[in-house]
Amino acid sequence: MIVVVSDRPDRSRPLVEAIGAVAECRVVGTDETWERIGPFRGVIADITLSRPEAKRCLRRLATRPGRRSTPLICLTRGSGQGAFTEARNLGATLCLSALAEPRMVVGSLVREIWPDKSVADLVVTREAQRAGTLMSTLFAAAQTGTVDMPSVEQGIAPVLDAIHEGGLSRWLDEVWAYDDVTFQHCLLVSGTAAAFAQSLGLSMTDRQLLTRAALVHDVGKSRIPHAILNKPGRLDDDERAVMQTHAPIGHEILSASGGCDAVTLAVTRHHHEMLDGSGYPDGLCADEIGDPVRLLTICDIYAALIERRPYKTPMTTSEALSILSGMEGKLEGGLVQAFGRAVQGAP
Numbered sequence: 014m015i016v017v018v019s020d021r022p023d024r025s026r027p028l029v030e031a032i033g034a035v036a037e038c039r040v041v042g043t044d045e046t047w048e049r050i051g052p053f054r055g056v057i058a059d060i061t062l063s064r065p066e067a068k069r070c071l072r073r074l075a076t077r078p079g080r081r082s083t084p085l086i087c088l089t090r091g092s093g094q095g096a097f098t099e100a101r102n103l104g105a106t107l108c109l110s111a112l113a114e115p116r117m118v119v120g121s122l123v124r125e126i127w128p129d130k131s132v133a134d135l136v137v138t139r140e141a142q143r144a145g146t147l148m149s150t151l152f153a154a155a156q157t158g159t160v161d162m163p164s165v166e167q168g169i170a171p172v173l174d175a176i177h178e179g180g181l182s183r184w185l186d187e188v189w190a191y192d193d194v195t196f197q198h199c200l201l202v203s204g205t206a207a208a209f210a211q212s213l214g215l216s217m218t219d220r221q222l223l224t225r226a227a228l229v230h231d232v233g234k235s236r237i238p239h240a241i242l243n244k245p246g247r248l249d250d251d252e253r254a255v256m257q258t259h260a261p262i263g264h265e266i267l268s269a270s271g272g273c274d275a276v277t278l279a280v281t282r283h284h285h286e287m288l289d290g291s292g293y294p295d296g297l298c299a300d301e302i303g304d305p306v307r308l309l310t311i312c313d314i315y316a317a318l319i320e321r322r323p324y325k326t327p328m329t330t331s332e333a334l335s336i337l338s339g340m341e342g343k344l345e346g347g348l349v350q351a352f353g354r355a356v357q358g359a360p
């Protein structure tokens with residue numbers, strides 16, 4: 014956690030938002046005693062240091078055990094060396110002008126606390142945690158009932174922001190660390206879909222639509238027995254039949270939840286359909302399968318191929334892409350090629 018000491022929370026808001034992108038952030042006033050606040054990694058003082066209550070607050074902070082190993086960044090308002098000297102005397106490890114851009118302040122904060130990480134690394138880590146939290150809430154609710162569709166919205170921006178800020182590779186590295194195979198899969202599909210949509214130059218509305226659909230597309234797996242869902246190795250015919258019910262079950266859950274858009278419903282039911290009619294659950298062919306479903310199906314297969322599981326050797330990007338290219342007739346060739354460019358060209 015990062016603590017921002019502010020005597021003007023309205024003025025500090027852009028800074029607090031920028032910090033919130035990389036770490037949990039708590040805002041306190043100059044009356045903070047530092048006794049009950051819990052552990053934190055750094056402090057940014059966005060206060061007028063000439064005020065007595067500001068000085069008292071930082072002096073109290075200086076007496077906190079372990080304070081010396083915690084960076085204190087002071088944003089100074091006065092001009093010249095005087096303000097910097099005053100801040101240093103109050104324990105500042107770094108002084109920056111209060112006029113500095115919030116992004117620059119966050120960059121300095123990251124260098125002070127996590128010298129081996131970049132801002133983009135931390136953004137991706139934080140956004141993946143947010144999206145992961147949403148996945149567990151979503152699947153827990155879907156196991157026995159319906160899902161709160163408005164809460165799904167909270168997972169969309171983290172995925173899009175992480176892909177935009179950090180690129181697909183960082184997202185994959187972060188999500189591969191998830192033990193839960195279903196959450197890992199849904200987050201892999203979501204990041205891949207967001208990167209594909211971005212590379213296709215789709216509008217923000219369409220990117221949000223595809224990311225939403227990707228987040229919930231396998232929600233029906235919440236009702237598949239764990240022994241089948243997490244089975245290491247191949248499923249037998251009976252197990253496969255049970256597994257395949259996740260698509261219509263997911264569609265049922267979302268229909269019953271209300272407020273779900275038509276694209277998300279279609280993707281959830283049909284993301285295992287193939288253009289040649291060999292897919293499930295409805296054996297749809299060619300024109301019966303819409304563009305968003307075709308796009309998500311490619312992302313879904315790719316994500317399943319590159320997933321990381323303890324008993325499996327991970328597949329490389331080029332191996333996975335050559336399998337997709339070999340699915341001519343089942344997937345739209347032009348879209349598979351565009352997908353290849355999107356994931357290979359992704360940072």
Ligand SMILES: [Fe+2]
Pocket residue numbers: 230231259260284285
């Ligand atoms: Fe699925």
Ligand SMILES: [Fe+2]
Pocket residue numbers: 198202230231313
């Ligand atoms: Fe899937």
